[in-house]
Amino acid sequence: MVSVLDTKLGRDLWRIRGQALAIALVIATGSLLLVMMEGLVLSLEQTRQAYYERYRLADVFADVRRAPEAALADLVVIDGVDAVEGRIRGGALIDTAPGAAPVRALAVSLPDFGLPKLNDVLVVSGSFPQTGRHDEVLLLKGYADAWKLIPGDRITVSLNGFRRTFRISGLAQSPEFIYSAAPGELAPDDARFAVLWFRNEILASAFDMEGAFNEALISLARGGREADVIRQTDRVLSRYGGGAAYSLAEQFSNRFVTEEISSLRVSARATPPVFMMVAAFLLYIVMTRLIEAERRQIGLLKAFGYTSLEAAWHYLKFCLVIATVGAVLGCIAGVVLGSYMAEYYKVYYKFPFLVFHIEPASILISLVFSILTASAGAIVVLMRLFDLTPAAAMRPPAPADFSRSARIAGSFRSLLDQPSRMVLRRLLRQPVRALAASLGIASGMGLSVAMLGVMSGFERMVDVSFDVADRSDMQVVFSEPLGPDALHSIRRLDGVIEAEGFRSVAVVLRHGLASHRGAVTGLPERPRLSQALTSGLRPILIRSDGLILAQSLARKLGVKPGDVLTVEVLEGRRPVVNVPVAALTTALVGAPAYFEVSALNRTLGEAGRLSGAYLRTDGERSELLLELLKGMPGVAGVSRKADARASIREIMDRGAGATRYVMTLIAGLITFGVVYNSARIAFSERAHELASLRVIGFTRGEAGFVLLGELGFITLLALPIGALGGVGLAGAIAAGFSSELYEVPGTVTAGDMAFAAVVVIIAALVSGFLVRRDADRLDLVSALKTRE
Amino acid sequence: MGFAPTSSDPGFLYRTEGLKRIYGEGAARVEALRGIDLELPAGELTVFLGPSGSGKSTFLNILGGLDRASEGRVWFRGLDLTAMTDDALTLYRRRHVGFVFQFYNLMPSLTARENVELVTEIAEAPMDPADALDMVGLSARRDHFPSQLSGGEQQRVAIARALARRPDVLFCDEPTGALDSATGRTVLRALQDANRSTGASVMIVTHAAATAAMANRVIDFSDGRIRSVTVNQAPVSAEMIQW
Numbered sequence A: 001m002v003s004v005l006d007t008k009l010g011r012d013l014w015r016i017r018g019q020a021l022a023i024a025l026v027i028a029t030g031s032l033l034l035v036m037m038e039g040l041v042l043s044l045e046q047t048r049q050a051y052y053e054r055y056r057l058a059d060v061f062a063d064v065r066r067a068p069e070a071a072l073a074d075l076v077v078i079d080g081v082d083a084v085e086g087r088i089r090g091g092a093l094i095d096t097a098p099g100a101a102p103v104r105a106l107a108v109s110l111p112d113f114g115l116p117k118l119n120d121v122l123v124v125s126g127s128f129p130q131t132g133r134h135d136e137v138l139l140l141k142g143y144a145d146a147w148k149l150i151p152g153d154r155i156t157v158s159l160n161g162f163r164r165t166f167r168i169s170g171l172a173q174s175p176e177f178i179y180s181a182a183p184g185e186l187a188p189d190d191a192r193f194a195v196l197w198f199r200n201e202i203l204a205s206a207f208d209m210e211g212a213f214n215e216a217l218i219s220l221a222r223g224g225r226e227a228d229v230i231r232q233t234d235r236v237l238s239r240y241g242g243g244a245a246y247s248l249a250e251q252f253s254n255r256f257v258t259e260e261i262s263s264l265r266v267s268a269r270a271t272p273p274v275f276m277m278v279a280a281f282l283l284y285i286v287m288t289r290l291i292e293a294e295r296r297q298i299g300l301l302k303a304f305g306y307t308s309l310e311a312a313w314h315y316l317k318f319c320l321v322i323a324t325v326g327a328v329l330g331c332i333a334g335v336v337l338g339s340y341m342a343e344y345y346k347v348y349y350k351f352p353f354l355v356f357h358i359e360p361a362s363i364l365i366s367l368v369f370s371i372l373t374a375s376a377g378a379i380v381v382l383m384r385l386f387d388l389t390p391a392a393a394m395r396p397p398a399p400a401d402f403s404r405s406a407r408i409a410g411s412f413r414s415l416l417d418q419p420s421r422m423v424l425r426r427l428l429r430q431p432v433r434a435l436a437a438s439l440g441i442a443s444g445m446g447l448s449v450a451m452l453g454v455m456s457g458f459e460r461m462v463d464v465s466f467d468v469a470d471r472s473d474m475q476v477v478f479s480e481p482l483g484p485d486a487l488h489s490i491r492r493l494d495g496v497i498e499a500e501g502f503r504s505v506a507v508v509l510r511h512g513l514a515s516h517r518g519a520v521t522g523l524p525e526r527p528r529l530s531q532a533l534t535s536g537l538r539p540i541l542i543r544s545d546g547l548i549l550a551q552s553l554a555r556k557l558g559v560k561p562g563d564v565l566t567v568e569v570l571e572g573r574r575p576v577v578n579v580p581v582a583a584l585t586t587a588l589v590g591a592p593a594y595f596e597v598s599a600l601n602r603t604l605g606e607a608g609r610l611s612g613a614y615l616r617t618d619g620e621r622s623e624l625l626l627e628l629l630k631g632m633p634g635v636a637g638v639s640r641k642a643d644a645r646a647s648i649r650e651i652m653d654r655g656a657g658a659t660r661y662v663m664t665l666i667a668g669l670i671t672f673g674v675v676y677n678s679a680r681i682a683f684s685e686r687a688h689e690l691a692s693l694r695v696i697g698f699t700r701g702e703a704g705f706v707l708l709g710e711l712g713f714i715t716l717l718a719l720p721i722g723a724l725g726g727v728g729l730a731g732a733i734a735a736g737f738s739s740e741l742y743e744v745p746g747t748v749t750a751g752d753m754a755f756a757a758v759v760v761i762i763a764a765l766v767s768g769f770l771v772r773r774d775a776d777r778l779d780l781v782s783a784l785k786t787r788e
Numbered sequence B: 001m002g003f004a005p006t007s008s009d010p011g012f013l014y015r016t017e018g019l020k021r022i023y024g025e026g027a028a029r030v031e032a033l034r035g036i037d038l039e040l041p042a043g044e045l046t047v048f049l050g051p052s053g054s055g056k057s058t059f060l061n062i063l064g065g066l067d068r069a070s071e072g073r074v075w076f077r078g079l080d081l082t083a084m085t086d087d088a089l090t091l092y093r094r095r096h097v098g099f100v101f102q103f104y105n106l107m108p109s110l111t112a113r114e115n116v117e118l119v120t121e122i123a124e125a126p127m128d129p130a131d132a133l134d135m136v137g138l139s140a141r142r143d144h145f146p147s148q149l150s151g152g153e154q155q156r157v158a159i160a161r162a163l164a165r166r167p168d169v170l171f172c173d174e175p176t177g178a179l180d181s182a183t184g185r186t187v188l189r190a191l192q193d194a195n196r197s198t199g200a201s202v203m204i205v206t207h208a209a210a211t212a213a214m215a216n217r218v219i220d221f222s223d224g225r226i227r228s229v230t231v232n233q234a235p236v237s238a239e240m241i242q243w
């Protein structure tokens, strides 16, 4: 049999169903975020793992100049090694339109027979190149799609200087190239970078590698120690020009994907609890007021012999029902939205498959977490029930003492009309309650401010990188380092106002156990077109006695100015040098390391070499200039800043950063929910008073003003508090979105605050309107009868 | 009985000794009861009279275990209520006591019958809620919500609710205070019937002096003290009372 108390519970819930649902939805948005983000992170991680395993991605990679195939036998016997494969890898250029710049590509060998033992590829359409046919190539699907190429089409490729035409046998994807960008470029652009897989014979003859390989792939046996294997591999390969084997963790594509997932994970851990706290706080306020309204009924239960525990449990159930409904709704919505987002990320990361998967345990944890945080506030309130003697609870609430507020309000007597005085008095009578309600709205506002701050942080990051740091209009990249003549001939081109050469060289930076595979960029001492900036956005001089490191890079390597880094150059004669860190720079995009260009060239032993140039151009002649540059010998690619900017934007908006839109939306929903709830509470507490006002002859408008005046005041008070709170939150959430690829500044602008304030005010107006409509419909007789 | 007696004085239903109740401190200090010594036998209908603020409700609340004394002692059938823990007091209310209040205090979201069940659910040997409503003449209204009942009907539901657990004592604080005299009489009639048919002791607080005529014993309060105790040899029927 259902207990009468449960019947009461059901009816009371039904009575306040509008409000109960509003609270449940606030809780739901919190747990939605929790479940969605957890599920997304887990699904992406598992998919990446499964993709890597299914296509046997290597654990260790090693570049060598030229090693005989016999050396593979020395590698496979290393302790902890499971399988090894040697392959040939080299640069290639693909012809596009006549006169246009060729596209840089990476040529990779496949074994002459069968499938690769390691780093297998997924042939999406067509087939592997046939063994023995010397004119077939397998092409990266992303590039093929960008250029609308299909199997059977022909492409002309330069391999080691020799141009030949190949037939596309098929299109492929590979876990090795989930994220691929041309060397020296930050953001991937499918149209400007390709991977070509050839049968071994073709590359062996093109790169003069018969019976040899220049890249070793190694997979670890179960329990194999990566660090040991890397050391042993370097030992074996050093005599063939190797010595810088690196792990999967440092592999370019994997590093990017890992960064993205871990930035998702950080925001999955950091953000939802903040949202849940806001929901809990809201529930606390609601429960306080609910229990206050039920004082007499609680006293009655106690008078009849119900224990404090039984009474508290009854009211806690009230809260649990709301919290559970909210949490369950949120979990369901989280799974639905999560699988939608997962599908989206599957396309974005070009995973061949992705199953949205969430551990039942993490749903359970989300449920319990949501319900606990939501109930925590209620429990605090219910503790007070234990101190309440039934006689005290039964006493009609003492008529409030208005004498103090009357004195204060009295001084405004001449200024205010009667309804305004009533609003003012009530606020003064219960300042703590008004403040608590304000804090509730402020926490919602803070959440919105923070998310808006993060949103504009993304914009600021792009603006700073592309307007302040990079003042060029175009970047020219040479196919190989060229002498100073190349820069002179570029300067002479029509439309070039200014040209500034740079040198970029692939390196491994090491400090203690930390290492980073990236590039050192050589710039003039006082660069004009591509600058390093202080946190105050002032240019930093490029030094010849030390590196200028991006802050994010310094964090990763654990260094500060004055510390010495080991720089292993991965090109040319592969020198290894120690260079101190001279200063840090605020680089919001990428993780650059700068060195004065002639000092860099001295280190390399290649005087006066440049990898490319930044150009400032005459906007009107830029189209023509672009054609001229593309036709220049030695130019591998030209990118306009606008294009680079667009591709960074693309990563921000479609990668891990995409969740910021969902979060901002949810922050807005929570803000609205909080404001609406505050209005509803005010109304349910005032229904009786409003009816009395109407009965003694107040108009609807005046009675409504008494109700909404209070809401208005509380809302206005919340604005500055929320703005301040949002500043703190923004930093924490922005840190979650930041990755090695870009750093989101967590600063809130006045515009963000103003916008959030407008959101809160609109929410207050809409809530006020909804509540006001109920107030107008108030049935006077029953309102006066229900509660004394 | 689950409580160990602390005074072997079981002849009376209640006995009080130097009972004081002080509210507040300093300037706000109110001595609501200034030392009450009283003995009340079982089975009687007792009426408490006195001007507003004289301490009647305070006294009744302490007897009923809703409130605690500041000083002095109260025994219920020889058990010291003043020495009981909160849990023991809860159990005492649950087993022995029923309450009827001036403002009915029904749960607005429960029907008449459900309001009675609220109490029978936790009682040891309760009446059938339908029978209890029958006793106060409200069988026909049992599925109505408080908002659908008149004041007198609500008060009779409250009486049925108090009687349904077969209490030893029924405390009624101004049960007719919010009612007109005709309705009040039906309520008093219900209380008198309960006293006679179930043998429960009934304590009624009122400031309508006429009610005294139906009592076995009349206690007159004044300024936190008892001014007089009158034993009424021939109580009249509730119908005869006029005010």
Ligand SMILES: Nc1ncnc2c1ncn2[C@@H]1O[C@H](COP(=O)(O)OP(=O)(O)O)[C@@H](O)[C@H]1O
Binding pocket: A395, B023, B024, B030, B031, B032, B050, B051, B052, B053, B054, B055, B056, B057, B058, B059
């Ligand atoms: N909770 C309380 N706090 C302070 N004073 C109280 C409280 N309850 C009652 N009083 C005071 O105690 C005195 C007795 O009150 P009460 O017992 O309610 O009187 P009666 O029921 O006879 O009208 C009154 O002066 C009243 O103001």
Ligand SMILES: [Mg+2]
Binding pocket: B056, B057, B058, B173
């Ligand atoms: Mg009283």
